[in-house]
Amino acid sequence: MAAPADLILTNAEVHTLADPDGTAEAVAVRDGRIVRVDSAYEVGFLEGVGTEVIDCEGRVLLPGFVDAHTHMDAVGRRLVHADLSGAGSRAEALDRLRLRAETTDEGWVRGYGYDESEWGETDYLTRGDLDGVAGDRPVVAFREDLHSASLNAAGLDELLDRMEARNVHREGGRPTGVVVEGAVGTVQSALAPDREGLRDLLESARDRAHELGITAVHDMVRGTPAPRVYRELDRADELDLRVRINYWTDHLDAVAEAGLVSNAGSEFVRCGAIKSFTDGSIGSGTAKLTEPFADSGGRGTWVVPPAELREWVERAEDAGFQFTAHAIGDEAVAETLDAFAECEDPAAARHRVEHAEVLTDELVERFAELGVVASVQPNFHKWAREGGLYETRLGPERTRASNPIGSLLEAGVPLAFGSDTMPLGPLFGVEQAVTAPSPEQRVGVTEALRAYTYGAAYAGFDEGRMGTVERGKLADLVVLEASPWDVDPHDIADIDVEMTVVDGRVVYRNDG
Numbered sequence: 001m002a003a004p005a006d007l008i009l010t011n012a013e014v015h016t017l018a019d020p021d022g023t024a025e026a027v028a029v030r031d032g033r034i035v036r037v038d039s040a041y042e043v044g045f046l047e048g049v050g051t052e053v054i055d056c057e058g059r060v061l062l063p064g065f066v067d068a069h070t071h072m073d074a075v076g077r078r079l080v081h082a083d084l085s086g087a088g089s090r091a092e093a094l095d096r097l098r099l100r101a102e103t104t105d106e107g108w109v110r111g112y113g114y115d116e117s118e119w120g121e122t123d124y125l126t127r128g129d130l131d132g133v134a135g136d137r138p139v140v141a142f143r144e145d146l147h148s149a150s151l152n153a154a155g156l157d158e159l160l161d162r163m164e165a166r167n168v169h170r171e172g173g174r175p176t177g178v179v180v181e182g183a184v185g186t187v188q189s190a191l192a193p194d195r196e197g198l199r200d201l202l203e204s205a206r207d208r209a210h211e212l213g214i215t216a217v218h219d220m221v222r223g224t225p226a227p228r229v230y231r232e233l234d235r236a237d238e239l240d241l242r243v244r245i246n247y248w249t250d251h252l253d254a255v256a257e258a259g260l261v262s263n264a265g266s267e268f269v270r271c272g273a274i275k276s277f278t279d280g281s282i283g284s285g286t287a288k289l290t291e292p293f294a295d296s297g298g299r300g301t302w303v304v305p306p307a308e309l310r311e312w313v314e315r316a317e318d319a320g321f322q323f324t325a326h327a328i329g330d331e332a333v334a335e336t337l338d339a340f341a342e343c344e345d346p347a348a349a350r351h352r353v354e355h356a357e358v359l360t361d362e363l364v365e366r367f368a369e370l371g372v373v374a375s376v377q378p379n380f381h382k383w384a385r386e387g388g389l390y391e392t393r394l395g396p397e398r399t400r401a402s403n404p405i406g407s408l409l410e411a412g413v414p415l416a417f418g419s420d421t422m423p424l425g426p427l428f429g430v431e432q433a434v435t436a437p438s439p440e441q442r443v444g445v446t447e448a449l450r451a452y453t454y455g456a457a458y459a460g461f462d463e464g465r466m467g468t469v470e471r472g473k474l475a476d477l478v479v480l481e482a483s484p485w486d487v488d489p490h491d492i493a494d495i496d497v498e499m500t501v502v503d504g505r506v507v508y509r510n511d512g
């Protein structure tokens with residue numbers, strides 16, 4: 001007779017999300033792995049005296065969500081500092097900053113994640129807006145995409161002389177308070193937390209991830225002690241989240257010298273890809289487009305020009321790394337795919353493009369031919385709605401064709417879903433993918449869930465150990481309060497997570 005299970009989740013509507021998607025009633029777990037997926041009756045034979053049995057009361061059980069593109073420190077910052085995401089108006093964003101200022105005595109007042117397009121506006125927060133928020137204390141509000149930030153007069157006083165002039169917006173010679181690109185980095189470095197502070201942020205973010213059913217993330221890391229914090233938490237057996245660290249190109253030499261290659265690491269913390277930017281963003285008008293922006297008439301800017309990108313790709317490949325490049329505009333995506341095309345086997349290396357928001361049919365075909373992973377954010381469809389950010393910046397035609405997730409799937413492109421933490425939340429992304437305006441942008445519920453589990457796992461060479469509910473896989477699971485197949489598609493984002501299990505341990509239970 002088989003050894004008894006440590007944990008049995010029974011009376012569930014199990015969707016394996018394997019190919020084809022199968023169903024079952026119960027899952028048995030031993031030593032952190034799934035040992036049986038079957039009827040409640042069959043799985044019942046694995047119940048021993050020490051087995052914990054959880055009755056899921058008919059709820060949907062899925063593989064834990066894998067978010068293929070996160071900035072966990074950013075999630076933590078919004079939990080700890082003022083969270084400006086979802087503010088309904090400029091005034092509400094400013095109120096949230098004021099409230100934050102009242103809860104702390106000194107130092108910078110920080111807000112994260114504002115998006116003026118949600119207020120039906122196009123103007124960023126300015127020095128004038130922020131000067132009234134916190135007396136003479138410095139204030140900064142970061143835009144959602146982190147490509148721009150707004151400072152008050154006291155904030156500018158502290159940091160202006162460290163910023164490149166081209167990254168500081170001015171009107172009649174006076175700084176407006178808006179700074180972009182490299183100057184945002186200046187603010188971030190000046191405000192960077194120490195290791196203890198970062199540990200607090202990452203633990204808050206980890207807890208939030210569990211509430212949302214996330215059991216694994218691909219975290220984008222640059223110039224922070226995050227890799228060390230993750231490994232400390234792992235060694236203390238307190239991480240409870242699988243973290244694949246994608247290191248910035250700045251770190252390539254150090255990571256390679258330390259003997260790391262992609263996929264090296266523990267069950268919880270692994271070395272991922274080497275990551276680079278190519279262009280900016282649509283919100284900031286800096287994505288690299290073949291046709292001009294509808295509003296500014298510009299065609300974007302290279303953050304890392306194509307020739308330099310090619311060098312990085314070659315160096316990373318030589319050192320044994322998967323490569324991933326942020327590329328948003330069609331010109332940036334084309335250049336990135338060109339760089340990958342020069343690799344020996346881009347499909348085997350699972351090189352990735354992050355975002356890929358403005359694509360053409362040809363680019364979709366090239367993704368498929370090369371087998372390059374499209375690491376996309378279905379939540380960005382929120383900007384493709386009528387009167388949204390894309391329409392202003394890109395015009396109606398490119399808006400309808402933006403983030404063509406349906407076309408990518410149909411072409412057979414390996415598809416990984418992630419949030420880019422705008423906001424963190426797989427079910428929000430699934431709802432956006434299922435309800436997207438055009439058929440080229442849309443996918444079905446099962447396909448969306450698969451891209452947020454198996455697809456994201458594949459993008460991290462992890463499909464052998466996570467991403468489906470199958471025997472032998474890690475016991476990383478999520479139980480939902482309602483079925484995403486049964487509710488109105490526009491209510492999918494509102495489905496609560498009932499329970500999250502990582503490594504066979506219940507790490508979150510909704511007692512609300």
Ligand SMILES: [Zn+2]
Binds near residue numbers: 069070071220420
């Ligand atoms: Zn990102």
